[in-house]
Amino acid sequence: MTHYKLTLAYDGTKFAGYQIQPRQRTVQGVLEKALGKMAKVDHIHVDGSGRTDSGVHALGQVISFDYPGNIPERSMMLAMNSLMPLDVEILKAEIVPATFHARYSAKGKRYVYRVARGRFTDPFNRLYTGHYPYPLDLDRIREALKDVVGTHDFTSFAASGGVIEDKVRTIYEATVQDDPAHNEIRFEFYGNGFLYNMVRILVATLLEIGNGRRAVHDFQRLYQVKDRQQARGTAPASGLYLKEVYY
Amino acid sequence: MTHYKLTLAYDGTKFAGYQIQPRQRTVQGVLEKALGKMAKVDHIHVDGSGRTDSGVHALGQVISFDYPGNIPERSMMLAMNSLMPLDVEILKAEIVPATFHARYSAKGKRYVYRVARGRFTDPFNRLYTGHYPYPLDLDRIREALKDVVGTHDFTSFAASGGVIEDKVRTIYEATVQDDPAHNEIRFEFYGNGFLYNMVRILVATLLEIGNGRRAVHDFQRLYQVKDRQQARGTAPASGLYLKEVYY
Known part of the structure; x- marks a missing residue:
């Protein structure tokens, strides 16, 4: 298990907000599915710094998650971008201590x-x-x-x-x-x-x-x-x- | 009959191009329908300076048409904007000689x-x-x-x-x-x-x-x-x- 922090931008126009919801296109849903694809599991749960509503954009949203494997930071960034739709861009990937939590650690x-x-x-x-x-x-x-x-x-x-x-x-x-x-x-x-x-x-x-x-x-x-x-x-x-x- | 020249901007993303086509959302279609609504007819034919393809944008497309009535230039601009969807903006309306043609007069x-x-x-x-x-x-x-x-x-x-x-x-x-x-x-x-x-x-x-x-x-x-x-x-x-x- 490796713990990651990702910083990302997205155009919120075509998302039903950040937070995952059944049968809706959400940022969290797109991220969890892509990570699942990389890890060959159904999905990997991610924690976001907070919700953004439908239509709200992000220039620097932050998520954190545990990944079953150790991928170098840059490779994680490139791999995730190759799996993202065009309205999401991963700006940065960092390996962080397991105690880091995108929401609870935010100051x-x-x-x-x-x-x-x-x-x-x-x-x-x-x-x-x-x-x-x-x-x-x-x-x-x-x-x-x-x-x-x-x-x-x-x-x-x-x-x-x-x-x-x-x-x-x-x-x-x-x-x-x-x-x-x-x-x-x-x-x-x-x-x-x-x-x-x-x-x-x-x-x-x-x-x-x-x-x-x-x-x-x-x-x-x-x-x-x-x-x-x-x-x-x-x-x-x-x-x-x-x-x-x-x- | 009054002859008008309109200058307009549009985001081409959600249009199947400028030129009218059956059962497609086109810039020409939106314009002709709005003018028809103003004149209480089905539609009013407009001539564009040329086609733009689906996804192509305009900062200064020009159209010309005959309108059954005499609306001051500024009122024409305001009325048309009130009838336009949010991805089209009328920038200018001018009354021009009947010989003016958006396509044939273009230099x-x-x-x-x-x-x-x-x-x-x-x-x-x-x-x-x-x-x-x-x-x-x-x-x-x-x-x-x-x-x-x-x-x-x-x-x-x-x-x-x-x-x-x-x-x-x-x-x-x-x-x-x-x-x-x-x-x-x-x-x-x-x-x-x-x-x-x-x-x-x-x-x-x-x-x-x-x-x-x-x-x-x-x-x-x-x-x-x-x-x-x-x-x-x-x-x-x-x-x-x-x-x-x-x-």
Whole structure:
């Protein structure tokens, strides 16, 4: 048995999310089947750093698993890529101590959210951005992002359906970058953990603040009320990227 | 009756090409149906500047048509966009003289071809580039591109199936740009006309020259032999973009 850590990118468009489900095309399903093929077994169970929803992309998702045999890191990377569909790319394979676990060992995560600002949907970006055609005041968004950084109870920003009791998370960095050449803005969030749909709800709330439909410091109120109904929107999955997992 | 010229972009991935075909999703079909809906008729015939194949994209395809009514240019643009699927965007609508014809009035076209150079297919670029993981000497390609510019008989570079007798075309510009930041090279071809699959065959031949599998000045020989079998490859549709049509 050898214990591996793999870092991978995928286009989430044609997946029913990361997590394995019967009769659905999932990232986990594709990975477990490919490893099974290599090892001549039905499948090999992999642990991911966390789920991504259908349509959500990854630039640096991490998985870990036990493999029955000892394949050099580079050979593992090449073999897995030869078995991957074109919408998944294995970026790195590492042999790690048996104690490493993609989810439980994770110390933090970084997400990117891309917002396309054109009046109409750009045909080439429709699957890779969220679309927000309304005016935005980036100074208001930057002011609001200061309220996002820090340790807060994010109950108002967690999709119902989550089973996690403790909704307190720490956000180390929350930024927005303007890219006028591509008529796009890009959010980046780095924190010790994120609740279900949290980034997409944060982005939807930030866009409402930028558009003037919400007070600049509404986050302070939303942390207090702990009510998902008050942070109404959820930005589309297509704009969200799991960029990096920190260990 | 008002005569319109529309400029549009589309992601060709989910279309069976530009040209209308029964029981297939085509760009022309989507446009004719939307115009019919506006005019409350079954469909309105449109003329395109030329066909693009399945998977080929457009940044500036042009169509022309007669519309039974007089809609201001901007309203036509907005109305059509509201009826377009997300993979088509109308960039511009103009009222033009009745003599304007998207195909017959065209004086030239510009195509772009994007080649991804990573060892593996980038999941986010698989539908928007051709993939060439082998070594390339760009100086050899630049030297060969000098042979592409000018007036030549492109018989060796036309897919069989074309019905056009005269295979002589003039290429005004043929360039390659290196984009190491995106691990990509980009070809651009501007000419008075292009035969069926011509750009994709030119690119495949240029890549073979860049890889050293063909003589630098093989184009000179290929113009002479007038034999499609000798310019073997056709680069994938996914990398090709109709960028602009000149009138």
